[in-house]
Amino acid sequence: MATEASTAVRVSAKSKLPVMISIVLAMLVASMDTTIANTTMPIIAEELGNFNLYAWSFASYMIMSTVISPVAGRISDLFGRKTIFGAGLILFLLGSVLCGFANSMVQLVIFRAVQGIGAGVMMPFPAIIAGDLFPVEKRGKIQALFTAMWGLSAILAPMLGAFFVEFANWRWIFFINIPICIISFVLLSAYKEVYEPKKSKVDVFGALIFAVGVSLLLATTVVEQGAAIYGIVGAAVLVGFYLFEKRHSSPIIPLAMFRNKPFAWMKVNTFLACVSLFGTSSFLPLFLQREGYSLFISGVALLGMSFGWMAVSVPSGKWIMRYGYAKLILAGNILLVISGLFLLTMKEGSGFWHAFAAMVIQGLAFGLILTVSTIGSQQLVEPHQKGVATSIQLFASNIGTAIGVTIMGAFLARSSFFVGFEHLFLFGFIGCLFAFASSFLIRRV
Known part of the structure; x- marks a missing residue:
């Protein structure tokens, strides 16, 4: 038996800085480790052998991080942000x-x-804790800071990976996380919570x-044989999860939240938007490199998205x-369609600035x-559901991105470069139109 609590936070203005540094550092190492192995994994696989497990070195990280996020948010509503976030840091370390x-x-x-x-x-937790610490009007600035960390990690991770391989050893791409996690854990002590518990x-x-069902579905993105079986079994398990x-009396994912129509349609819109175009950032550098641009310049194009x-x-x-x-999400979807059009018109010889503008x-x-959807997720549910609501928002974007990247990769694999x-960008544009249509279903809130 645990306690379900409405979380109140007592953090002075002076203490907010170390708390923010703590969660930003944690976000930096977690996001870096999604990409830092990209430049080093061929060398690692050559040294360790079993090259057939190459894809699984990425997939095991991606699957577990995607599956655990909504569960972690719900558990933080029961046991507190600090305890669960700290446990995550220790596990990652x-x-x-x-x-x-x-x-x-x-x-x-x-x-x-x-x-x-x-x-x-x-x-x-960056979004959850920011929701605890700051009023709505200030959370946009905090989300911008988190975005900057993702942008920084996208550039820093490959550079660090290449540096460690050339001047030290590939093992340091993992050891570098140790001091960062320790600093983050120490600074977290400034975060204080007060609960109003109920059993x-x-x-x-x-x-x-839930973990088994989603893992089986995501496994279809990496298995070479039997993907359909994985998908069918995973879907069946998730149906069982829904019925259970x-x-x-206290579900790990409170399905009643989805009776809140604006909340539910925000998740649908996020999912469709991420399926359609979020994955293009994984492939655009490859397009530019084929055009003759360097690895560095092709990575710089992605900075346009961060800007x-x-x-x-x-x-x-x-x-x-x-x-x-509702109006802001609609505006975002209009921009998404425009971005999709820019990508749809990209051809051989389009050049760097075309790609940069699209990003x-x-x-x-x-x-x-x-x-806006992250902030809305926090504001449209009960206070004791803020953690799981934020996590479900993250899950919708992660699962959408994973599916989108898989479909786009299939288009590239089945045709000439x-x-x-062209097929990849057409898929993205059509997906944008579906996302745009779903944005009209978010009620005026």
């Missing part, structure tokens, strides 16, 4: 140490899964069913107070859609 000492690819895949569990616990059961079995949760995102994230809190959630507009779009990109 442990996983990093184990990865650094891995002596086989099998070990590395398992230890990356441990890392992914820690990352999945940590990743919802509530912990839905352990529901969490396990309907009868549970656009931060430009609208900073004032979005004040805009919410003035215009409401800036896409950053403006996602900066509005995801920032530039024809594959």
